[in-house]
Amino acid sequence: MDTWIDVVLPCLDEAAALPGVLAGLPPGYRALVVDNGSTDGSPEVAARHGARVVHEPRRGYGAAVHTGLLAAESELVCVLDADGSFDPAELPRLAAPVTRGRADLVAGRRRPVSVTAWPWHARAGNALIAAGLRRRGVPVHDLSPIRVTRRAALLELGVADRAFGYPLELLLRAATAGWRIVELDVPYAPRAAGTRSKVSGSVRGTARAVRDMAAVLRAGVRPATGGPPEPDPAVAVAPGGEAR
Ligand SMILES: Nc1nc2c(ncn2[C@@H]2O[C@H](COP(=O)(O)OP(=O)(O)OP(=O)(O)O)[C@@H](O)[C@H]2O)c(=O)[nH]1
Numbered sequence: 001m002d003t004w005i006d007v008v009l010p011c012l013d014e015a016a017a018l019p020g021v022l023a024g025l026p027p028g029y030r031a032l033v034v035d036n037g038s039t040d041g042s043p044e045v046a047a048r049h050g051a052r053v054v055h056e057p058r059r060g061y062g063a064a065v066h067t068g069l070l071a072a073e074s075e076l077v078c079v080l081d082a083d084g085s086f087d088p089a090e091l092p093r094l095a096a097p098v099t100r101g102r103a104d105l106v107a108g109r110r111r112p113v114s115v116t117a118w119p120w121h122a123r124a125g126n127a128l129i130a131a132g133l134r135r136r137g138v139p140v141h142d143l144s145p146i147r148v149t150r151r152a153a154l155l156e157l158g159v160a161d162r163a164f165g166y167p168l169e170l171l172l173r174a175a176t177a178g179w180r181i182v183e184l185d186v187p188y189a190p191r192a193a194g195t196r197s198k199v200s201g202s203v204r205g206t207a208r209a210v211r212d213m214a215a216v217l218r219a220g221v222r223p224a225t226g227g228p229p230e231p232d233p234a235v236a237v238a239p240g241g242e243a244r
């Protein structure tokens, strides 16, 4: 029976953000930083601040997240951006529906706290793809980069994308497998000062992400193996893991 929940943090050059993110993890939530070829000392900073660090040399958000899932050991896993845009203190609230057996996947719906948190083009691209998902019966408004689910069930879904199509493919596969998807609002802040935007900071970056996602949406997914994950009554709620 787990007494902690692993938090997978995909990381490409987030040295300036990591200390704050790692310090903000609630008790019972264990950081697992997946370094994706950083050149700014991110893995050393992560280790110094108490995180377990694994390396994924193949570039790509999906590659980093998948490697983190394989390395994680807890029954439940959280995935969270390492750039300081989310408050890790939100995790217990997001984990609660899964630990209580009311959801198979909790996905955060980003609510920007300031105008600079989420550039208009990134927001528009995201909204476009999310609308495409809803038309396919997936009840979400965001392609969430913050999520909680069961590790084994997520691996069984077989998400294959290793780039920015990963969150979208995950949602499509989860819905196809009959998962109960719960979307909860989460505050979304500008990435930490001193870190460099890699995706949505530029129209070009957004266009690349939307292109990856549109390809996944067009291709669709084959039904995943198995149905919804079996609720496991033995899963412990991590200390501090109760909903607040
Ligand atoms: N862009 C990018 N991010 C990666 C990669 N591997 C891991 N990451 C991490 O994935 C998370 C999300 O990437 P971000 O660059 O924050 O993407 P975003 O939040 O959509 O957009 P911005 O923060 O505006 O750049 C961050 O923690 C990154 O450090 C990769 O190959 N490319």
Ligand SMILES: [Mg+2]
Pocket: 081, 083, 085, 191
């Ligand atoms: Mg970001």
